[in-house]
Amino acid sequence: MSIRLKLIVGCLGLTMVVFGLGLFARSSQQQIGTIATRIYDEALLSLSYLRSAQNSLVKLEADLRDRLDANAILKTAPRLQQDDPKQSAEIRLDDILGDLKVAADRAISPAGGQKVEEIRNRILHLRADRFVSTPAFLQTLKVIDNELDTAVEIFAGDGYRFRREVGDLIERADRQSQIALAGGVGGALIISVLLSTLIIPPVRRAVGIATAIASGKLDNEIRPSGGGETSQLLTALATMQTSIRELMAAQAASFGSQIALQNTRFDAALNNMSQGLCLIDAEGRLIIRNRRFEEMFCGGDDAPAAEAVLQDERYAALFDTGDPSGAIHALADGRRIAVSSEAVPGGGWVVTLEDFTERHRAEARLTHMTQHDLLTGLPNRRQFRERVAQALLRRRGGRNVAMLSINLDGFKAVNDLLGQPAGDALLQSVSARLLDLAGKGEFVARIGGDEFGIVKNLRLDERPDALAEGVLAALSQPFDLHGVPATVGASIGIALADELADGEAAVETLLKNADLALERAKSEGRSTYRFFEPEMDAQLQMRRKLELDLRGATDRGELELFYQPFVDVETQTITGFEALLRWTHPELGPVSPAEFIPVAEASGLIHAIGHWALLTACQEAATWPDDLVVSVNLSPVQFKNRALVHDVVGALTAAGLPAARLHLEVTESLFLQDGETVAAMLQAFREHGVGVSMDDFGTGYSSLGYLSRFPFDKIKIDQSFVRAVDQRDNHAIIRAVIGLGRAMDIAVIAEGVETAEQLAILRTAGCKEVQGYYFSRPRPSGEVAAAIRQFGTLHGRRTGGARSPHDRLAPAARLAAG
Numbered sequence: 001m002s003i004r005l006k007l008i009v010g011c012l013g014l015t016m017v018v019f020g021l022g023l024f025a026r027s028s029q030q031q032i033g034t035i036a037t038r039i040y041d042e043a044l045l046s047l048s049y050l051r052s053a054q055n056s057l058v059k060l061e062a063d064l065r066d067r068l069d070a071n072a073i074l075k076t077a078p079r080l081q082q083d084d085p086k087q088s089a090e091i092r093l094d095d096i097l098g099d100l101k102v103a104a105d106r107a108i109s110p111a112g113g114q115k116v117e118e119i120r121n122r123i124l125h126l127r128a129d130r131f132v133s134t135p136a137f138l139q140t141l142k143v144i145d146n147e148l149d150t151a152v153e154i155f156a157g158d159g160y161r162f163r164r165e166v167g168d169l170i171e172r173a174d175r176q177s178q179i180a181l182a183g184g185v186g187g188a189l190i191i192s193v194l195l196s197t198l199i200i201p202p203v204r205r206a207v208g209i210a211t212a213i214a215s216g217k218l219d220n221e222i223r224p225s226g227g228g229e230t231s232q233l234l235t236a237l238a239t240m241q242t243s244i245r246e247l248m249a250a251q252a253a254s255f256g257s258q259i260a261l262q263n264t265r266f267d268a269a270l271n272n273m274s275q276g277l278c279l280i281d282a283e284g285r286l287i288i289r290n291r292r293f294e295e296m297f298c299g300g301d302d303a304p305a306a307e308a309v310l311q312d313e314r315y316a317a318l319f320d321t322g323d324p325s326g327a328i329h330a331l332a333d334g335r336r337i338a339v340s341s342e343a344v345p346g347g348g349w350v351v352t353l354e355d356f357t358e359r360h361r362a363e364a365r366l367t368h369m370t371q372h373d374l375l376t377g378l379p380n381r382r383q384f385r386e387r388v389a390q391a392l393l394r395r396r397g398g399r400n401v402a403m404l405s406i407n408l409d410g411f412k413a414v415n416d417l418l419g420q421p422a423g424d425a426l427l428q429s430v431s432a433r434l435l436d437l438a439g440k441g442e443f444v445a446r447i448g449g450d451e452f453g454i455v456k457n458l459r460l461d462e463r464p465d466a467l468a469e470g471v472l473a474a475l476s477q478p479f480d481l482h483g484v485p486a487t488v489g490a491s492i493g494i495a496l497a498d499e500l501a502d503g504e505a506a507v508e509t510l511l512k513n514a515d516l517a518l519e520r521a522k523s524e525g526r527s528t529y530r531f532f533e534p535e536m537d538a539q540l541q542m543r544r545k546l547e548l549d550l551r552g553a554t555d556r557g558e559l560e561l562f563y564q565p566f567v568d569v570e571t572q573t574i575t576g577f578e579a580l581l582r583w584t585h586p587e588l589g590p591v592s593p594a595e596f597i598p599v600a601e602a603s604g605l606i607h608a609i610g611h612w613a614l615l616t617a618c619q620e621a622a623t624w625p626d627d628l629v630v631s632v633n634l635s636p637v638q639f640k641n642r643a644l645v646h647d648v649v650g651a652l653t654a655a656g657l658p659a660a661r662l663h664l665e666v667t668e669s670l671f672l673q674d675g676e677t678v679a680a681m682l683q684a685f686r687e688h689g690v691g692v693s694m695d696d697f698g699t700g701y702s703s704l705g706y707l708s709r710f711p712f713d714k715i716k717i718d719q720s721f722v723r724a725v726d727q728r729d730n731h732a733i734i735r736a737v738i739g740l741g742r743a744m745d746i747a748v749i750a751e752g753v754e755t756a757e758q759l760a761i762l763r764t765a766g767c768k769e770v771q772g773y774y775f776s777r778p779r780p781s782g783e784v785a786a787a788i789r790q791f792g793t794l795h796g797r798r799t800g801g802a803r804s805p806h807d808r809l810a811p812a813a814r815l816a817a818g
Contacts, residue, residue, distance in 0.1 A: 046106035047155045047366065050116070051374060053099035054148040060092045061141045062449020066412050093127045103151075108158035115151045119144060134604045149382050152370050159366055163359065170354065171340065178342060178350065275352045280319065282347025286310055296337075296353060319351060328356055336360040373446040375424055376431035381453075384445035388455050388507050391443075392497055401497040402464040404454040405514035406434075406471060409489035409526045411450040414481070422481040426488065429481075433474045442467070453514075458496075468492050468529040476527065492529035493518025546596055547603050549585060554612050559583055561616055562778035565787065566631070566749060566771050569763050574791050576629035576663070578771065579617040580778045581609070601637045610638045611647055618655035618662060620781050625788065631663040631693065636670040639677075645684045652690075659689030663714065667695050682710055693749075697737065712746055719752020722772070725761050738766045 100120045107113035126140055222238040270277065276293035278286055286307055297309045304312045310319050317329055318339050328338050336356040343349045371383040379387070391401045408430065415423035427450065434444045434452060441457040454471075456464055475490040495513035497506070513532040521530040553559050563577035583591045600606040614632055621630035638644055652659055664685060670678055682692050693714040694707070707715070717737055721730045734750070741748035750762050753772030762770060779787055 046103045046108070046112075047152065047159070047369060049099045049103040049106070050148065050152055050155060051369060053096045053103065054145060054152070055374065056092055056096045056099065057141060057145055057148065059449045060089060060096075061138060061145070062451065063088065063412065064138055064141070065449075090127055093123055097123055097127075103155075108155070108162065112151065112154045112158055115147070115154055119147050119151060122147070134602060136603070145381075156366055156370050160363070163363060167338075170338075175342075178352075275354045277350070277352050279344070279350050280310070280348050284310065287348070293353070296355060318353060328360075376428055376446050378431050378435075378452075379443070379445040381445065381447040384443070384447050384453050384455070385507055385511070387443045387445070388510060389504070391455050391457055392506055392510075394457070395497070399460060400458040400462075401510075402456045402458055402467075403495050403497075403510050403514045404456070404464060404468060404471070404529075405447075405493040405495075405511075405518045406452040406454065406475075407491050407518055407522065408450040408475070409491055409522075411488060414486050414488065418481060418484060418486065422484065422486070425481045426479055426486065429479050430475060434471065437467070437470050437474055464494055465529075468494060472527065472529065489527035491518060491521040491526045493521055493532065494529055495532040543599060546591070546599050547605070550583070550596055550600060550603070550605055550609075553583060553585075554609060556586075558585065559609065559612065560780060561613060561620070562780055563620075563630075563784050564771060564778040565776050565791070566629075566769055567775050569759070569768055569770055574628065574788060575769060576631060576661075577621075577624075577784065578631040578665070578778075579613065579633070581613055581633075582778075597635070601635055604637075606635050606637050607641055610635060611651075614648060615651040615654060618651045618657045620784070621661060622655045622657045624784065626661075628788070629661045629663055629691070630657075631665050633665045633695065634670075636667070639670060639681060645681055645688075648685065648690060649688055652688075660691070663691040663693050665693045665695040665716070668697075679710055686711075686713075707740075707744065707746070711744075714747040714749060715741060716771075717748065717750040717767075719772070722750050722752040722758055722762070723754070725758050731761065731765070734762070734767070735765045742766070 097120055100116050100123070104113050104116040104120065107116060122140075122144055126137070126144070222241065270288075271291035273290055273292055276296045277288075277290045278293050279288035281287050286309065289306055293309075294306055297303060297312075297315060298306050309315055314332060318337060319341075328336055330336055334357070336359075338354045338356045339351065340353075341349050341351045371379060373380045388401075388403060395401060408426075411423065411426065414426055427446070430452065431444075431446065434454070438444045438454065443455045445453050447453040454467070456467060458464065471492060472490055475488065478485050478487050493514045494517055495510050497510060517530045517532040521528050524530065560582045562580045562582050564580060565574045566576045566578065567573070568575050581593055581597070583593075583596050585591050597606070600609055617630050617632045621628070624630075634644075641647070648662075648664070651657075652662060666682075685692055691713040692710075693716060694712045695716050696718045697715040715737070717734055721734055724730045725734060738748050740746075747769065748767060749769040749771060750767050751771045753759055753762065753770045753774045755774060758772075759770060759774060776787060776791075
């Protein structure tokens, strides 16, 4: 092999060593980038979808909680139309299921994916539940919300595990890079020695062949003589000597160029590292540094020169060889630097430095997401519970802790009328005002859809009244929602820790007590605050007992229908009866409908009870005279059952009762639901021949509007007007309603007639039909036949015995007494 060829081969070997180092560094960077991408795709995105599902769940819970307090909402926002909670819940649950599907698909660990699938299965089961807007349904939502918190913790832990994997990969890559670098430098030195070995020996071997230049001198005078082989050899040696001189000069220049090229390549590899690197000798002097090192420490206006970085007190800790490899340092400028150092033979050490700032911020963002509400930025329910627990632990010297549970009044109206963006803007504005009010020792959080919480450390003998009044005043001021003014209020429940012990049980008790006080504030007119009182818990327990006992009341025969007659004013004859539900509890005795009907509606039992009442009323009315009608009250909750029309028709068929003899009474609160669906169902009743009456007419704000939207067969003047009919305003209202009914061809009946004077005023006003205690109290079904006979005898029913108005009053009073 020629000298030139050997030189080329050596250079190629050195180039391959340097190129291999570059490929190795690039491969390590690609592995780190791949795992960083997975952190974003599988940790951050999956966690984001998981939180989106939880926010949707919280909003659904807020909507259903509002419906639990439907009667109070009607008084404050009667113009709203509520949608079908079953349908609305299905839509939102479908959105939640979609978010959870994405979160499960992107789950990092099998545990995270399995947990999300368990939650999805629970929601799929819940989605099929017919009894929406019930405490049990809401309790299930709360359980699912807690399970979502657990899933968030699992996903956040998976993200942290991936971060540790990246750190381990970087550490391995650093060590391997150092080994490869040392190997490359050693290879370069070996190649250089080989080059020298390959170039010089051939010259020496050539010189050794010629005895005339055995001393190795290249300035020998060679004189060829003769034409034989010796002459030729000498001539060749002379030529060789000259050629060797020229060749050695050329080789010296070429070798210097090759070394310069290798240095250039080494600098390129060093300066393209993503980490800063420096070599420090045994005396602590900076010997070698790369470009990334200078960018990290020498780029600012007040930055030191590269040689002075080690002496700058801002960075001195980074180069302390006593630190363990991989330690992370927090600099005064906010950066986080991961440092790895390795001693080198002969003294000194190599230090690699990585800017860990962005990764640290990403971890901080992950932690923040698990503890804060994404919309308002306030601490979430989980962190609020932790703060309550901390406040209980820190009580000293008789100091107390108060918790305020704050619920917005009218938030659903804003959300429905102005849209969800306006509702979100309202929640953000409310958060800002609460933060402005909060002082030292007060912690504000968003713990539900439109529910906020404040935990306050009270000074000795301090009460939270001033804070509650400040919240009410602040939230009663108008809000500007993207240029649209809106006004809401707030109801506040306050619970004091008092003698509660520390621990999770105390936190749960405090939260429950505040919720009970909140419910009391909402039931007493809203826009006020109430303190928790022990009897509130007793009332809750009683309500739960009523719900449990009510579930089997129909099967046990405890429910019964009573009937109160409708009376024609002119003929003084019974025209029909209103069926009224009664419950005789085996322990409590008679329970007022005002107590158990709301429990039935909230628990969903109203559907089964209402169906029983409808069927029973039709069966009993079928035994009456053919000209008498029966009127059955329907709850607005029953209209959420799409099979209601079928149930009504089925009850008529089963009893053999003509549809014209059945009237269904509804209140105008019914129209706060899906107006189109309600109107379609009412129209279906009329198409089947069933009459429809509006009960409690005049007590709402939009009665006239509802009359124009649906042609009722009858309207009932509320008894509150009849009781004070002698007052001028009430008398005028009654006359106006009677005139309205006459103009719209709608029958009018006045309920709550208790005296002859009230009856006389109503007759004078033109009222044709009345109902009330003056004629008869509600009677059990067994007394209906006797009442019909008695009333017919007293008033000449079917006998044609006409009487004067004065004569008709006394017998009616006797019937009521009887």
